[in-house]
Amino acid sequence: MTELTLVQAVNDGLKTKMREDETVLVLGEDVGPKGGVFLATEGLTAEFGEERCFDTPLSEDGIIGVGIGLALNGMKPVCEIQFQDFIFPAFDQIVSEAAKFRYRSGGMYTVPMVIRTPYGGGIRGGLYHSQSGEAYFCHTPGLKVVVPSTPADAKGLLISAIEDPDPVLFLEPKALYRSFRQEVPEGIWRVPLSTVREVRPGDDAVVFCYGAMVPVCERAAERIAEARGAAVRVVDLRTLLPLDEEAVIAAARACGRVVVVHEAPRFCGYGAEISALIAEHAIDAMEAPVVRVTGFDTPFPNTLEHYYLPDARRVVDALERVLDYE
Amino acid sequence: MAADGSALLPGRHEPLPPRADWPGLYRAMLTTRLLDDRMLKLQRQGRVAFVGAATGLEAAIHGSAAAFTAEDWVFSALREGGAAVQRGMPLEQYVAHMFGNAEDTAKGRQMPNHFQCREVNFVSWSSVIGTQLPQAVGAALAFARRGEPRVVCAYSGDGATSSNGFHSALNFAGVLRAPVVFVVIDNGWAISVPSSKQTAARSYGAKAAAYGMPGTDVDGNDVLACYRAVKEAADRARAGGGPSLVALRSYRLLGHSSSDDPSRYRDEREVEHWRRRDPLDRFAALLEAEGLLDAAGREAMAAEVRGRITEAVARAEQVGPPPLETLVEDVYAEPPRHLRRQVIEALRVVAEHGEAEAVAGRFPL
Numbered sequence: 001m002t003e004l005t006l007v008q009a010v011n012d013g014l015k016t017k018m019r020e021d022e023t024v025l026v027l028g029e030d031v032g033p034k035g036g037v038f039l040a041t042e043g044l045t046a047e048f049g050e051e052r053c054f055d056t057p058l059s060e061d062g063i064i065g066v067g068i069g070l071a072l073n074g075m076k077p078v079c080e081i082q083f084q085d086f087i088f089p090a091f092d093q094i095v096s097e098a099a100k101f102r103y104r105s106g107g108m109y110t111v112p113m114v115i116r117t118p119y120g121g122g123i124r125g126g127l128y129h130s131q132s133g134e135a136y137f138c139h140t141p142g143l144k145v146v147v148p149s150t151p152a153d154a155k156g157l158l159i160s161a162i163e164d165p166d167p168v169l170f171l172e173p174k175a176l177y178r179s180f181r182q183e184v185p186e187g188i189w190r191v192p193l194s195t196v197r198e199v200r201p202g203d204d205a206v207v208f209c210y211g212a213m214v215p216v217c218e219r220a221a222e223r224i225a226e227a228r229g230a231a232v233r234v235v236d237l238r239t240l241l242p243l244d245e246e247a248v249i250a251a252a253r254a255c256g257r258v259v260v261v262h263e264a265p266r267f268c269g270y271g272a273e274i275s276a277l278i279a280e281h282a283i284d285a286m287e288a289p290v291v292r293v294t295g296f297d298t299p300f301p302n303t304l305e306h307y308y309l310p311d312a313r314r315v316v317d318a319l320e321r322v323l324d325y326e
Numbered sequence: 327m328a329a330d331g332s333a334l335l336p337g338r339h340e341p342l343p344p345r346a347d348w349p350g351l352y353r354a355m356l357t358t359r360l361l362d363d364r365m366l367k368l369q370r371q372g373r374v375a376f377v378g379a380a381t382g383l384e385a386a387i388h389g390s391a392a393a394f395t396a397e398d399w400v401f402s403a404l405r406e407g408g409a410a411v412q413r414g415m416p417l418e419q420y421v422a423h424m425f426g427n428a429e430d431t432a433k434g435r436q437m438p439n440h441f442q443c444r445e446v447n448f449v450s451w452s453s454v455i456g457t458q459l460p461q462a463v464g465a466a467l468a469f470a471r472r473g474e475p476r477v478v479c480a481y482s483g484d485g486a487t488s489s490n491g492f493h494s495a496l497n498f499a500g501v502l503r504a505p506v507v508f509v510v511i512d513n514g515w516a517i518s519v520p521s522s523k524q525t526a527a528r529s530y531g532a533k534a535a536a537y538g539m540p541g542t543d544v545d546g547n548d549v550l551a552c553y554r555a556v557k558e559a560a561d562r563a564r565a566g567g568g569p570s571l572v573a574l575r576s577y578r579l580l581g582h583s584s585s586d587d588p589s590r591y592r593d594e595r596e597v598e599h600w601r602r603r604d605p606l607d608r609f610a611a612l613l614e615a616e617g618l619l620d621a622a623g624r625e626a627m628a629a630e631v632r633g634r635i636t637e638a639v640a641r642a643e644q645v646g647p648p649p650l651e652t653l654v655e656d657v658y659a660e661p662p663r664h665l666r667r668q669v670i671e672a673l674r675v676v677a678e679h680g681e682a683e684a685v686a687g688r689f690p691l
Contacts, residue, residue: 034518124687125689296653297657298653314675317675
């Protein structure tokens, strides 16, 4: 076991898989000698050569389109989009092509690729380096959408994503890249997709969250425990699509009071799907309305980003509301 | 001009800016250099979050910008904020934007180095590479459709030539004969990717041929050469002769931004080579040789510009952040009810639980 940050765990996951499987390639902007702007691909070109980790011209559409072609023809590309905010020039290739190749060809052609991209706020990046666009992609059948929140999950989910037969969008919470270290198993380490992680036990209320919101929700649950002795369960969804729906329903039923937290805007955000799932399958066990804590329904600001982003203060407020509801 | 700026080389030089304007052109370049120096200092002190400096690119930026009239429009990329100042944007606005404070005309929503100024026809830019280029074509087309003798300057870097936007823009502009000048400031590096890995074309200027427009490649550290090439293109567009591509070959002397460490990917000797070709030194030498501005004049000019920057910074530091209510403004012409509710809710949470804590993270590049 080694103690790694989340971004080091991504790097370790890439190296581990590239050593094991020669068909794994990394491509993107600045992923070569610079090692990526967050250093997630540091050392890959040095170890595996430019054939297997290479800088591309500045075109996200090109990166994903070329990635699809590599995947169609027997390679396992891991494409990096430098910031999730820059993914939209490639939206067509992801949504119309990667996500639909298997279906439109009746399974004849498939796209086993991974698209890694840092998402979310917390680095003073303003409205084009901070967005959380998961909802656009979760509305796309054929894609898988994964969001780790710990170093061990980052490595384990990334290796599972690379081995997955379908295209996986791997959203990395940039705010957590270097915020803490954790022991991460060496060598091949898998965390299965479509499973949730119980971060903290409890049955007075449950918070569903993912990515950079997980530590925020943990802090809020601790504060509630200290302030009023309530036991708040925190569940990290970690794969948004396909979601482990049974686990969500079971946790909602067990706790009866639910808060959903994400950085993305509220309207048609991922929290709406969780709320609908609970309304459809657990309404009889609910003791309070579901409360969502989210970004504002605005573009991402810069100077005021700390008010836009959900923080422990806002999650505590929501937990008080669901716990006090009679 | 000669590589050391000692004289104009023999041959054709027209069109050139009037000689009387040359010291002013130098002053614009110097202002950009000094603004970048100050902003980088503030960034290191944690008072400004990010700086995308233009250091080394001043001739390309200001020589090209001087070729347009006040009525023309400019679509910029990351490093052409100095052109807005050259066109008349107040320094106070420049600095307020770098601070993202309540006096920032963009209300603190963008990262620093994303300038705008309607008074000088300088359009807001996103960080998404190349997106401004087709927009510039549309704006130019509007001038043409209304029969106005105005043109559009569309800046981009070398990296943007690989973007979808670049292709669409040049293709549309060629077909529609839009009065636009695409000014590619090739600074050698798209973050860590050298121009040699950006394109296999002979040059960026050579790309114009495929779109049916004239293209030229110019020494981007020669401010007068930059002016001349872009002025010819702007004059042609204004006269109904359609779009052009002008590639200005220069060099980004510093990192991609205040947080980038270029020693990870490029050779210091290459940087040194270009540092010896500093466009400010080169133009200063010519101005001195031509008897237009001597060392004492330059010193006085620098002191005056520094003083104005100091005043603008002092003012910016007195101004607080935009109020919380601004979060929901400008999403639409009028905030819809759900946004008004969200800001009321945010104010309630502040009243009951206190203010939000500033984020801990730093911009990585």
